[in-house]
Amino acid sequence: MKLLQQPVDLLQLSQMRLMQHVDIGHLRMLADRFELCEMAVDEVLLSPRSVNRFLYLLLEGQLTVYLDTLDSPALRLIEPCECAGEVSFIDRLPPPTYVVASQPSRLLRLHSRDFACLTTSPRLMRNLVGLLCERVRLSDRLIIDSEHNANVDMLTGVFNRRWLEHIFERERARCAFSQLPLCLLMLDVDHFKAYNDKYGHLAGDHALLMVARTLGGQLRPKDSLIRFGGEEFVILLPELDTAEARLIGERLLRSIEQVSTFDTAIGALPGVTVSIGLAQMQADDELTNLIDRADKALYQAKQQGRNRLCV
Numbered sequence: 001m002k003l004l005q006q007p008v009d010l011l012q013l014s015q016m017r018l019m020q021h022v023d024i025g026h027l028r029m030l031a032d033r034f035e036l037c038e039m040a041v042d043e044v045l046l047s048p049r050s051v052n053r054f055l056y057l058l059l060e061g062q063l064t065v066y067l068d069t070l071d072s073p074a075l076r077l078i079e080p081c082e083c084a085g086e087v088s089f090i091d092r093l094p095p096p097t098y099v100v101a102s103q104p105s106r107l108l109r110l111h112s113r114d115f116a117c118l119t120t121s122p123r124l125m126r127n128l129v130g131l132l133c134e135r136v137r138l139s140d141r142l143i144i145d146s147e148h149n150a151n152v153d154m155l156t157g158v159f160n161r162r163w164l165e166h167i168f169e170r171e172r173a174r175c176a177f178s179q180l181p182l183c184l185l186m187l188d189v190d191h192f193k194a195y196n197d198k199y200g201h202l203a204g205d206h207a208l209l210m211v212a213r214t215l216g217g218q219l220r221p222k223d224s225l226i227r228f229g230g231e232e233f234v235i236l237l238p239e240l241d242t243a244e245a246r247l248i249g250e251r252l253l254r255s256i257e258q259v260s261t262f263d264t265a266i267g268a269l270p271g272v273t274v275s276i277g278l279a280q281m282q283a284d285d286e287l288t289n290l291i292d293r294a295d296k297a298l299y300q301a302k303q304q305g306r307n308r309l310c311v
């Protein structure tokens with residue numbers, strides 16, 4: 001970073017987001033405290049590895065924020081008039097992210113020893129708090145998204161096994177409390193190895209996606225569809241006993257069977273069938289026992305010729 005020995009332009013300062021509606025007296029006082037500097041492309045402005053003492057306002061150019069490492073995907077861009085470094089400027093801890101100049105940039109910077117100059121303007125403090133609220137909301141969003149991604153299967157978009165463990169505990173407790181039954185279906189695509197061998201692995205992926213969509217379209221909001229692994233799916237059916245779950249399972253079987261061909265980005269593909277094992281939760285059942293019983297029933301369905309449901 002190069003410091004420029006030039007006075008700060010009051011008009012430019014007033015156009016910064018943080019300075020919106022700040023009175024001219026405060027702006028004049030702040031203009032004396034800010035320093036003008038410039039950065040070349042790829043220069044690192046902030047890093048979690050080093051202490052930051054400055055609040056930066058971007059006049060020209062562009063900065064990029066990286067969450068984890070410099071080669072991770074960019075989190076967001078900082079455009080002219082926005083600021084950088086405000087969190088570490090205030091709490092004096094290392095910056096939470098990397099900030100790098102993605103274009104040649106000119107900035108204003110204020111040293112943290114001048115923090116008190118900001119606090120004398122209520123309007124400026126309001127702008128700063130508004131900005132920090134935005135950061136909190138963005139972080140919350142990131143947490144929610146990463147939590148969601150950790151529970152979702154990338155190929156089919158349905159929940160994954162990690163979610164099953166979580167939702168099972170919740171549904172088991174809820175159904176036990178209300179003395180309601182809980183059933184689990186375990187589905188496995190029939191002859192899927194042969195399907196892959198004949199039409200290719202990508203076609204197999206599309207078939208899994210079709211199965212997930214067909215199943216998902218017929219479930220109640222309280223049911224959970226999970227890709228258990230490979231070509232296996234689990235469906236948790238709260239508040240249904242074996243007879244009711246069997247009806248649902250049979251309906252799902254038929255609906256998949258009825259998809260004789262389906263359109264994909266790689267062309268029309270033939271449908272598949274599935275076999276299903278059904279188990280109802282018993283008192284003191286753990287997820288593993290329930291899955292074990294559903295898996296045994298599924299094995300029977302395969303033995304009896306596939307495209308059927310066994311209990």
Ligand SMILES: Nc1nc2c(ncn2[C@@H]2O[C@H](COP(=O)(O)OP(=O)(O)OP(=O)(O)O)[C@@H](O)[C@H]2O)c(=O)[nH]1
Pocket residue numbers: 155188189190191192193194196200201202203204205208229230231302306
């Ligand atoms: N395309 C694709 N194939 C997968 C995926 N996960 C698992 N498979 C394939 O699914 C096939 C499962 O084969 P098997 O366990 O032998 O079972 P199957 O051929 O379906 O035979 P049955 O279950 O007895 O009807 C294997 O060839 C796996 O490679 C996936 O994500 N995409």
